[in-house]
Amino acid sequence: MKPCDDNQDLMMRRLDGALNLVEQSTLDAHLRECPRCTRDCGYLLVADGLLRAVDAPKVSAEEWAVVETEIAKAAGAEDDLRVAAGATEPPPVSREEWDGVWQGIEREALLGKREEKKTIDIRTLRKRAVWQYGVAIAAAAVVVLGIYLVVGMMHPRAPKPTIAADEVQVGKGYAYTTIKTESAESIYVIAQINNIEYVSASTKGGFMYSTENNVMEIAPKSALTGPGGGPVEVPPKP
Amino acid sequence: MQSTVAHPGDNEDRKLVEEILAGRTAALEPLFVKYRERIYRICYRVVFNKDDALDLTQEAFLKALRAIETFKRESSFYTWLCQIAVNASIDFLRRKGRGPKVSFDEIVFDEAKLAAAKNPASTPLHQIEIKEMGRLVAHALSALSEDHRAVFSLFAEKDFSYKEIAEMLGCPEGTVMSRLFYARKKLQEALKSYVETKERSKGG
Numbered sequence: 001m002k003p004c005d006d007n008q009d010l011m012m013r014r015l016d017g018a019l020n021l022v023e024q025s026t027l028d029a030h031l032r033e034c035p036r037c038t039r040d041c042g043y044l045l046v047a048d049g050l051l052r053a054v055d056a057p058k059v060s061a062e063e064w065a066v067v068e069t070e071i072a073k074a075a076g077a078e079d080d081l082r083v084a085a086g087a088t089e090p091p092p093v094s095r096e097e098w099d100g101v102w103q104g105i106e107r108e109a110l111l112g113k114r115e116e117k118k119t120i121d122i123r124t125l126r127k128r129a130v131w132q133y134g135v136a137i138a139a140a141a142v143v144v145l146g147i148y149l150v151v152g153m154m155h156p157r158a159p160k161p162t163i164a165a166d167e168v169q170v171g172k173g174y175a176y177t178t179i180k181t182e183s184a185e186s187i188y189v190i191a192q193i194n195n196i197e198y199v200s201a202s203t204k205g206g207f208m209y210s211t212e213n214n215v216m217e218i219a220p221k222s223a224l225t226g227p228g229g230g231p232v233e234v235p236p237k238p
Numbered sequence: 239m240q241s242t243v244a245h246p247g248d249n250e251d252r253k254l255v256e257e258i259l260a261g262r263t264a265a266l267e268p269l270f271v272k273y274r275e276r277i278y279r280i281c282y283r284v285v286f287n288k289d290d291a292l293d294l295t296q297e298a299f300l301k302a303l304r305a306i307e308t309f310k311r312e313s314s315f316y317t318w319l320c321q322i323a324v325n326a327s328i329d330f331l332r333r334k335g336r337g338p339k340v341s342f343d344e345i346v347f348d349e350a351k352l353a354a355a356k357n358p359a360s361t362p363l364h365q366i367e368i369k370e371m372g373r374l375v376a377h378a379l380s381a382l383s384e385d386h387r388a389v390f391s392l393f394a395e396k397d398f399s400y401k402e403i404a405e406m407l408g409c410p411e412g413t414v415m416s417r418l419f420y421a422r423k424k425l426q427e428a429l430k431s432y433v434e435t436k437e438r439s440k441g442g
Binding site for chain 2: 012016040043044046051052054055064070072074076
């Protein structure tokens with residue numbers, strides 16, 4: 001007995017009436033013994049029948065009339081053109097007029113070449129566009145910077161506090177620094193000691209706090225909250 | 239390529255074509271009345287939209303009229319017209335960039351052919367409702383490309399041999415057979431899966 005896959009092909013060809021007698025009897029013998037292929041053959045027959053049965057929605061006489069009118073209109077227009085082309089003699093054309101026509105062709109041809117060059121040289125165009133964008137962006141940046149400076153002059157901001165590196169003293173279990181700031185706002189220092197975050201506060205001027213790993217951050221008061229959202233806990237001075 | 243296979247009425251068609259070539263465009267009308275339904279069906283089974291199929295039918299007749307001088311007198315006008323229609327439909331789908339998806343409510347069956355299709359008693363398919371059949375067919379047809387659908391559409395029209403379909407679409411006969419094989423296989427699998435799921439749900 002042939003394997004089932006081979007019989008799939010025979011089934012398909014049987015639908016087209018393309019089997020010879022030997023192939024037909026081979027397939028019949030297989031189908032008698034193989035329920036799976038018999039079932040598949042049934043599905044295939046139905047599939048083929050369904051594909052043949054796919055139709056189109058009905059078109060009413062009115063709808064056909066519209067299509068016919070459109071065709072007649074288009075065909076009539078073409079007829080008119082043919083008649084016009086065949087039956088009418090064009091008026092004579094002077095040498096000057098022909099020269100004008102030729103100049104027009106020449107001009108068109110040149111323009112056509114220019115258009116073609118534009119299309120081919122698209123990378124140059126793109127580069128030019130990038131350059132133009134660059135200038136536009138630079139101009140916009142200058143304007144934004146100007147606005148920033150004007151606003152800054154009107155509302156002077158407190159200078160950012162700094163920690164001078166040479167003033168940091170690192171000892172066992174603590175680090176010490178002086179924060180130099182002219183800001184009136186209280187300064188907070190966040191220090192991490194053994195991965196536990198401690199916070200301490202100070203007004204402007206000197207400040208110190210301890211840390212083992214020397215990680216220190218400065219933040220305004222408003223940004224700090226203690227555990228559970230309450231006030232920050234200030235650990236004791238070493 | 240124009241088919242040289244003869245179809246009934248070819249001689250009458252040729253006379254009308256001669257008239258059109260002689261400048262009497264009105265001779266297109268009897269050809270339109272004779273073939274419009276078939277051309278419309280061929281277009282519909284590619285694009286699956288009634289309005290688009292009607293537009294394409296109109297386009298096919300106008301294209302035929304404009305290119306009538308290229309029609310070879312010894313070939314069949316009907317086959318030539320179908321070739322124009324099916325290629326216009328393929329181009330339309332490509333131009334539109336519309337996905338090959340077919341909605342089940344766009345599937346219409348010829349009732350007599352459907353009854354014959356459901357006849358085989360070896361499967362439980364004779365119990366399936368038409369709506370469900372439409373869903374399964376739409377599902378299978380959605381898996382076909384424009385080229386596959388063109389083969390299916392011409393095949394479903396029943397007037398053409400594989401050789402003619404191949405000539406119309408400009409591909410080898412083997413390609414036509416394999417595209418049709420694919421379409422049948424897709425639908426066979428959809429039917430099988432549907433029935434088996436139903437049986438499992440009844441059993442469970």
